[in-house]
Amino acid sequence: MLTTIRRQLMFHVVATTLLILVAFFLPLAATVRSISADDKVAQAAVEAESLVPILMREEPEALALSVESLAAGGTDEFSIFMPDGRVLGDQATASAALRLAQRGYSLVAETPGGREVLLSVIGREEGPIVVRAFVSDAVMYEGVLEAVATLALLGLFLLLIGVLVTYLISTRFTRPLRELAEVSRRLGRGDLTARAHGGGSVELVDVAAALNYLARRISELVKGERERVADLSHRLRTPLTALRLETELLDDATERDKLNRAVDQVETTVTDAIRTVRGADDGPASCDATAVIGERLEFWSSLAAEQHRRITTRLPTGPLQVAAARAELADAFDVLVSNIFRHTARGTAFAVALTPRPDGGAILEITDEGPGFADTAVRRGRSGGGSSGLGLDIVRRVAEHSGGDLTLGAAPGGGALVRAELGPPVPGRPA
Structure with a gap:
């Protein structure tokens, strides 16, 4: 189970990385989509312009063959609107943008399902000829999904790298804290020899030094207290010896034996107290x-x-x-x-x-x-x-x-x- 500090560090890193990735990913995905559409529309415009020399001198029958070859090149729909109303190539419904192109304006217009490139060719006696190339949404955004998925995988990889680096850094950061906690627990269990090695930041080194100083002071105080108790118990032997001598002077044997047993019990208790204090570390x-x-x-x-x-x-x-x-x-x-x-x-x-x-x-x-x-x-x-x-x-x-x-x-x-x-x-x- 991860420690609290490690969880917090990893949460903050993941949240920050996700915000950065989202801030870059969404505009980048929109840019990739826009570039793909512009590229396909520009390609359709180039194909339409390639017909301009032919439109200036060829007859409609020859133009029909050129339209068929262009349509086979990958454009969804390719049409030529003649001044007399004939339509060569794919049939298309006349739109407001088409009528504007028939008046001599070239433009790119949004249409349901895609975009249409309208090129108005002026130069023939009959009037303007309009070349229409239609590019569907499927063609415009072909490969965008794969590109976005690649970007998403790259972002996920960067996120995992960030989590891994954070894990390693947090492990190095929390190791001295875990050591300090373990030393504190050992001291709490009575192991006064426990010491912290220190490490990490300057603050953690100071905490380890303070904990070691506290452990040394506790050891000194406990040792002094044990020695005082042992000395006090040992000093009790003198009055016990005097009491035993006084007991021996009693004439009543029954009372003398009773008092001797009591003195023996007190002396045994004092001896055990000394042994207990001296061997308290066991x-x-x-x-x-x-x-x-x-x-x-x-x-x-x-x-x-x-x-x-x-x-x-x-x-x-x-x-x-x-x-x-x-x-x-x-x-x-x-x-x-x-x-x-x-x-x-x-x-x-x-x-x-x-x-x-x-x-x-x-x-x-x-x-x-x-x-x-x-x-x-x-x-x-x-x-x-x-x-x-x-x-x-x-x-x-x-x-x-x-x-x-x-x-x-x-x-x-x-x-x-x-x-x-x-x-x-x-x-x-x-x-």
Whole structure:
């Protein structure tokens, strides 16, 4: 399919070429038609003049033979009107132009179906002799149609040449634009190494340079942001180490083990955050959603048992691969379950269901028997429960980055329903 600029260029060239061809073709066709008619009429006049010497001295019987020979030469009708009223050659109806010629005037007159050349010969005692040569329209315009058709074919050939040249020029002109568009799309997909080579006009070179500068600035900003996040995550290790040392001083073994598990979880999350930031250029990874959700359910089960919350689970019996990193999926699941513990009363039951997605991937549904959502729109930084509103946005980004989406709704029992669709893993990506 032709590009918009190419279509516009070709339309303008075709329209302009057609106007020029029509402006030249119509007058040229009329000129060819007029020249052909004048040529045939002049030829008939020459043939009629060739009889003048004979008309001055020959008798009518000899003139009849000359008329027959001229008629055989190609003229449609050839007649000689004698002063005594006799007509030699082809019979013709007397017209106003013929009567004028009989008074001594030579002329060419339009007549139905063609033109007649009337030559008045004065010099005999009986009076003027009129030689009439009739040229029909078919004879006058013989070959005009072929000439006009040749001109039309020439015009069509020139039009095709113009379209071809325009196509080549527009291709050369739009190639840098297509390159700029492709670089922009690659940058939009997260490929910060994409660069435009430039080319074409000075303006396009300037646009390519500006796009490359923008890509470099984005790369620098993203790199700096990743380093700051990694540094921040790494600095969290110091207070975590201090917290672990303080935990070891507890006398209650049960509480000590519980706090150690919590510290381990935070340390694992920090480590995963550092790895995620450092390896952000590797693109989306993949993991077994069944294994990840199963492990996190085991972690949350002990806390749910302490708060007398009943958990209903429905997990696949086999692995279910999704396009999300293991740590990201675990964090997203933790966000959803922690929201239940935070925003519902003790003893509120919830259910977790993980099912295969029809087109690959998985569907994670979490429902509870709480009050439900006051607002089902997922907006970053906004929450109706007094929180920062970032938790559900984290889940949304994980789902969308995998090729799925996140929707909020009402559970059949009136509580909250969170449905996160996770896309299938991309071939060739690391697991």
